Amino acid sequence: MERLKVGRATLTWLQGGVNYLDGGAMFGVVPKVLWSKKYPYNNQNQIELRTDPILVEIDNKKFLIDSGLGYHKLTDKQMRNFGVMEQSNIDASLAEIGLSVDDIDAVLMTHLHFDHACGLTKVKGDSYEPVFNNATIYTSKLEWNEMKNPNIRSVNTYWKKNWESIVHQVQPFATEIELIPGLKMIHTGGHSEGHSIIVFEDGDSCFIHMADIMPTHAHQNKLWALAYDDYPVTSVHQKEKWMDIGYGKRAWYTFYHDAYYRAIKYDEAGNAVDKIKRNS
Secondary structure (H helix, E strand, O other), rough: OOOOOOOEEEEEEOOOOEEEEHHHHHOOOHHHHOOOOOOOOOOOOOEEEOOOOOEEEOOEEEEEOOOOOOOOOOHHHHHOOEEEEEEOHHHHHHHHHOOHHHOOOOEEEEOOOOHHHHEEEEEEEOOEEEEOOOOOEEEEEHHHHHHHOOOHHHOOOOOHHHHHHHHEEEEEOOEEEEEEEEEEEEEEOOOOOOOOEEEEEOOOOEEEOOHHHHOHHHHHOOOOOOOOOOOOHHHHHHHHHHHHHHHHHHHHOOOOOOOOEEEEEEOOOOOOOEEOOOOO
């Protein structure tokens, strides 16, 4: 597992699963002749995407950014349609570093699409139960409301089995919340109406988790938005804002979906000056 130290924070990438999605959908209106230079694709025009939660340890607190694909949560048809080649193995990942799911203090849900939220619950007989029994689950109020009341477009990604058994753990926030000094969740909208990013600052050290506004290193271009985005113009404006902020701070940008890089640090001009490659 790859690890990164940013100020007081230690980040560790866990094994949350992998799927393959259409490259055109992941890069929206960007022509293939352009995006294919940035990110590999297979003979079905699909790109590999991880769904790997990030364990963030700060001040003896253990936070998890998103929850992975879960295990035995998808039907055979869904596995095939979403190109799922590997399901979550969070228990084993945590065990490697001497932890368990019960050690997680909070789960920071950037949004609640199935590929981020399936790992919140697990199968128990004919029902589901929470995975992170001792954790508070944070997400924006807008996202939580849509999760429970999906519209005609979002009903295919906001599933009851991912939220009904965790209602008592969820603490929605309005626009911004500081979880501990320096660590914030900030609502952005864009990819979904309730989408949020995560920002950590400690002196001159900083990381920004853009979630699905910038799901991979190949989405660095501020104008490259996903076809999956509900509000692509908002995504573009929020990416522009937070890339400018992060460039000025020489922040690390961390990734949940990237199959090749875990994190990249950019300078003031947007040039990569340091990288953490995915090794496993």
